[in-house]
Amino acid sequence: MAEALLTLEALRFDAGGHTLIDSVSARIAALRRTVILGPNGAGKSVLMRLMHGLLEPVSGRVHWSGGKAPVQAMVFQRPVMLRRSVLDNLTYALALAGVAAGERRTRAMDVLQRVGLAHLASRPARVLSGGEQQRVALARAWALRPAVLFLDEPTASLDPGASAEVERLIGVIAADGCSIVMSTHNLGQARRLADDILFIDSGRIAEHTPAADFFAAPRSAQAEQFIRGELSWT
């Protein structure tokens, strides 16, 4: 099996008297695309926020290989665009990441070029379409040159055309040498993007297998039911 990116050790997270994540232990592989799959309310978003450090676990821990957390970024379901130009949205993130002032602009323009948004660089980010905003969010994340990129349902609010473009970009970023951890409840998307599937249900891991095995023959009853349920809707 591939080298580990991070290891989750008996993670638990409570909120409002409910246990949202319970006894989650897993080993996320480096330089692969891990898709967290599961029904709504399974705890996918919470789990990713625990990995990214936006939430602190009640118990257990997130252990990064190499001892300390690498450069990482996260793209959310709804992109948060600052009220400034597309370019300034990227240079802002680079400034926070400690990139030298002289270097920010070139680096930002370079990334915008690669995602095909260079022509929008001077446009106010807030007036772009949802799909364009999500691509700017991806570019902003990518500009940080993260070792791992977290994506929380990145296409859930997009139309099919924009979704396809976002999926394509995720592939490009992964190919650039970035580990991907992404949540979705869209089976088709999981099939297209995943190397590994981490299937969770009610805050616990039901199954963690390579994507090919998962779709060929899910081992857990919950996953099998989920696949059947989702297929019956599509």
Place this chain on the structure above:
Amino acid sequence: MDMIRRSLISAVAAAAVAFASPVSFAAERFITVSSTTSTENSGLFKHLLPVFEAKTGIQVRVVALGTGQALDMARRGDADVVFVHDKKAEEKFIAEGYGVSRQDVMYNDFVLIGPKADPAKVVGGKDITAALTAIRAAQAPFVSRGDKSGTHAAELRLWKAAGVEGDAPTGDWYRSTGSGMGAALNTASSMNAYIMADRGTWLSFKNRGDLTVVVEGDNRLFNQYGVILVNPEKHAHVKKADGQAFIDWVVSAEGQQAIAGYKIGGEQLFFPNAAK
């Protein structure tokens, strides 16, 4: 970042412009006079001060309050000169050591104002205490300043002379408003009430409605104005020389003439009577 810098720079520039103007006032040579609404509202100062300012280059800043407040303001050291009309209170002020000395400047008189319908039947009388007694007997509406001003003090003295026990008359008909001369006149005008006013403010007052002068000319309605330099020994920052210059001018022949020259509709408002 650029945007922040730009907005910061423009903000600081705006602040500099905004501050330049208020600060520039502080550089001028001026004295602060605490005085009464009657002198300010009647327009006397507007007539008097430009003459003094042109002659001496000393700007006179008048803060108009009731006599009681004007004296309190000077007690706290916030005025250089006091120009008020309540001799008893002024003498107390001197006795407490807040004022250097008091000089008579001018007088006018109080008048009893009332509705033309005259429910208390006092019109044309010359005896102010008789008129007040009649108003009280008729329970006709009466508006009082109620603000410890010179006019208020004079009114209370007259009620006492009319045989009222305690500080002031009581009853629904007697309305203590706690306001300046003009505001009290507005109230009386809208209530069609009797009220005691200084003649100067009455003559320059425009919102008379149905009100008119009902009693005047009683010696007890005499209203003396005095001027006092605030004691520099109590408040070291008092502008002694410029304040004294103003006092000297007001009681001089020239100042006294200027006071006598102030008229509204041909009627003289104040009568100079400084000791020669």
Place this chain on the structure above:
Amino acid sequence: MSTVGESFVTAAGLVVAADPRLLDIVCLSLTVSLSAVFIASCLGLPIGAAIAVGRFPGRRTLTVVLNGLMGLPPVVVGLLVYLLLSRAGPLGALGLLFTPSAMVIAQVVLITPIIAALSRQIVADAWRDYEEQLRSLGASTPRAACTLLIDTRFSLSTAVLAGLGRAVAEVGAVMIVGGNIEGVTRVMTTSIALETSKGDLPLALALGFILIAIVLILNALAHAVREWAVRRHG
């Protein structure tokens, strides 16, 4: 002619004749209130943002107190500032009483809570949308507060205008600390009070109309600029 009609004619006459004394009074009103708004914004905006974004004990209490202070009675503020600046008071040596600076100070005390409370609300609302993204990018709390102030600038203009409206229309505080000295501390509102006490109600009302017109024009201008900016920047 009715008082109101007469006042309209008087107001128009004063404006058309560009009465120099009126101009002085209007200028002083605007200088004092704009200075106060500037200082109150420098204080109130960061305070509001800090309370919205910061996590410290007593934050809720502070919010309640701040909201309560929005209703500070001007006369009480005037009295407090008067006692502070009076020669017998702690700051008497500065000789600021009965100067425009004293009026600025009183108005700053009066409107800083208004600007702070309104900006706290605006920034707190934005923080809900931005928090995860900004924390993901590694923004410190002060940096996040700063970013939010910039990003909510169009909404914050409403908070600042509310402060300006209050400052320019207020009479109780400036009357006490300014003394309504002709040519020095006489502003629109104290002139109106003075003309009312002289019984010249038409002139008082005419000045009132001019004051209302100025406030309306300022608000219309701000609104137009804001609309234009929102259309442009989203």
